[in-house]
Amino acid sequence: MEKTKILIVEDEEVYRKVLSNTLREHGLDVQATESGEEAWELIKQHRFPLIISDIRLSGKISGMDILRDAKELYNPSVLMITAFGEIEMAVEAMKLGAFDYITKPFEVEDILKNIDRMILQQKIISDHLLPSGLEELSKNAGIVGSSRKMCDLMNMALKAANTDATILITGESGTGKELIAKAIYQNSSRKGREFVAINCATLTDEFLESALFGHVKGSYTGAIKDKIGLFEKADGGTLFMDEVGDISKSIQAKILRVLQEREYIPLGSTETKKANVRIIAATNKELLESVKNGEFREDLYYRLNVINIVMPPLRERKPDIPLLINHFIKKFNDKLNRKVAPIAPEIEEILMEYDWPGNIRELENVIERAMVLCPGNKISRKHLPGSIIPGKGDVPSITIAPGTPWKEAEKELIMQTLQLTKGNKQEAAKMLGISLRKIEYRVKEWGITCGQKANGN
Ligand SMILES: Nc1ncnc2c1ncn2[C@@H]1O[C@H](COP(=O)(O)OP(=O)(O)OP(=O)(O)O)[C@@H](O)[C@H]1O
Ligand SMILES: [Mg+2]
Incomplete structure (x- = not known):
């Protein structure tokens, strides 16, 4: 079988060598360059299905340019390398369709894990995501579909799965928002940890707050003993917040705080707790409309909407x-x-x-x-x-x-x-x-x- 071609674009020699050697040993056909200009020429000639590129390069053409232009030319899986603290660029890269990003210094295993998933993604893209390809992705989740729309969506979900980015799933009622949320979780590195779901529309503010953040005894009538919240229960795992468009302004502020500070205070408590939870939110509302008419906080909207997955109606x-x-x-x-x-x-x-x-x-x-x-x-x-x-x-x-x-x-x-x-x-x-x-x-x-x-x- 022909070896899969990969291009490495990295201007730091040490990293370039380590990556080249590792990936050659992994059975790939590797080409490497330090320059964005040369990379672009090579990409036009060979259309590498896999590309690893540093976001910053010394020349005129940056890693972001390569990502954008290569994605426009064909549909490679592109893994970006970022330096510590470049998270905003990394998010930008994800929006442009990067497969994922890793931060220097990284472990060889991080690379290999991504490469295997990129190869799978390419297989799916080149098969035009035939049902068999999709099946692989959604085996556990039971998602059926092979229309172009569904395939694009599954690709997007797969890409998003392994980032820890917050995801907002939007779409009409019954389009499979919850199902895709589970599939994302099952394809993420948090798989095996807790997946906790809550429907935000059915609870009063008090109950919702207590359900999410927990409460201490006596904090409200009926709080007869301390209770841990879902953020604590889902620690290290994933929290699925369904019908997130229906939560009140006061709870919105509290959720925003968790997203920004990664911490929260249980109801009636004075003690701050740390949250290590990946949030997947869903709504059948046009959230942007709710933002415009003042029902939904704009800052929270953007925090939730790092990656947006739109479920098409049937x-x-x-x-x-x-x-x-x-x-x-x-x-x-x-x-x-x-x-x-x-x-x-x-x-x-x-x-x-x-x-x-x-x-x-x-x-x-x-x-x-x-x-x-x-x-x-x-x-x-x-x-x-x-x-x-x-x-x-x-x-x-x-x-x-x-x-x-x-x-x-x-x-x-x-x-x-x-x-x-x-x-x-x-x-x-x-x-x-x-x-x-x-x-x-x-x-x-x-x-x-x-x-x-x-x-x-
Ligand atoms: N692609 C799919 N393949 C198979 N079954 C699906 C698919 N999408 C949705 N379903 C099924 O359709 C039903 C509705 O899906 P789900 O609950 O995920 O929708 P939803 O978008 O969350 O709806 P709501 O907005 O009403 O909560 C479920 O029983 C689910 O198993
Ligand atoms: Mg639902």
Whole structure:
């Protein structure tokens, strides 16, 4: 097999030699140079899949230039070397698509660990992330998808995983934010340490503060004994803060403090505690909007948003639908001890046409419901909810019989309107004269109740 080519750009001779020797011994085809100018010529000629470059170089072309230009030319995996204290440049490099950065002085093992992951990344890029490549990445996390969007996203997540940078995952409800957060954790160096998740939207300020930071006995009514918080529980590990867009200003200030100072004070205590926690935050809100209208602190937004992973809605990655359907049929065959067959083409077509306002969660529920409803092994049209079957013509017309329970009527109306607006919730909210929040809330609720109903049957 041909050896993988790697280019080392480093103006300090000692480091250049150590790196060259180590990587040659590791079985790579190594070229090394001290100059950015020469590096750029070599890159144009050979298109090295792997590049290691110092951020600062003595000549006119810096490591950042090489990173930016090489990324534009093709898609190499680039590892940056920084000196101590260059963290801002390192973050900038990550934004430009660096695979990762390491700080001098470094251990040979740090390099090799990164190199193996870069080779995997290149394999995935060159395979155009075929399902097999993705599988490798997401084996434990159970993430399905091979659309371009999903592949880019997984690459991004993999790149982000091994930095300790705070990550903000945004996307509509049901798009897989929690799933990707777990995948990031499982591919990070904090794997094996604690992964703690908290939903910030469901707790009052007092409870949220106590849950995150802990409290001392008597700090509020009901605090009958000392309690450690999640920052302490997740020490050395990862804290997943879900629905982070819903936290109040006062808690925002406290979280900002942890991110800035890496320390916090438990509720009712006077003692400061250290926090060694990687934060992954998620929200289905447009946080930047919340920043603009003053609901969310701008400084906290930028602290959280060091790396932003945007989960696309399912309607923007429809090629993944067949894979997801298979995945869920398999999942529920196991769970329900059934032998339901792969979906027929005409049913698949209906599911491909629909816009999935509730995203993957809704698809999952529709499959589970259909499997529960179908007596044999074949899912047919009548096992699908009426709201997803295309009506006659463009405008679906609904008849809601008098006496239909309000909840059902509401659901039918909202779902049909969403179909009309091709899943655009803002537009649907406007047409129906209700708040966007209400639609989002309902869609999420149905995602869950559909599943429960199906289970109960
Ligand atoms: N790519 C995927 N492959 C397989 N299953 C997925 C995928 N993405 C999401 N799911 C499934 O869809 C459901 C919803 O995913 P998840 O809870 O991660 O979404 P979310 O974005 O956090 O939603 P919410 O904003 O409502 O909390 C879960 O059951 C999850 O397992
Ligand atoms: Mg979630």
